Amino acid sequence: MTCRRAGPIVAAAAILFGQIFLGQARAADLNDYPTAARAEYVFGCMKANGEVRQAIEQCSCSIDVIASIIPYDRYVTAETVLSMSQVRSTLGSEFRSAEQATSPVNDLRRAQAEAEVRCF
The missing domain is CATH 1.20.5 (Single alpha-helices involved in coiled-coils or other helix-helix interfaces)
Structure with a gap:
């Protein structure tokens, strides 16, 4: 029995x-985003949205949403492209116009827009 x-x-x-x-x-x-990358995002987000308690909650939510939409390697690629596109030279223009460069940035922008809707 x-x-x-x-x-x-x-x-x-x-x-x-x-x-x-x-x-x-x-x-x-x-959770494939390293803590340092999440913290860096939150600090930058708080600078842009006011350094208040509510911004901590919203910015933390935002990076969590982004992490749920795009993998970390795609996030790094997009951040690198955005950084390099700020360079004022032929190299910078390559990052602003190349299809391989714009695709990850577009993915990041879509994820950020979703995070904006959900968190702010």
Whole structure:
């Protein structure tokens, strides 16, 4: 009789542990942005939106939304393109006009727009 009861308990435990494992995997996927990158984003966002408590909440929310939409490597690419496009030279113009450069920036801008809607 105990063997019959153990079957459903073992199955339920396996499902529970599977969900916990999948939840951790999803959390790891969403948390592939290093803490320093998140902090840098929040500091810059707060400078732009006022250095008040509400800005901390909104800016933290914003980077979380962005991280849920685009992977970190795509974020780094977009940030690099945006930084390099500020250079006043032929090199800067290459970053402003190349399709490989504009695609990640467009992805970041869409993610930022979504974050704006959700967080501000």
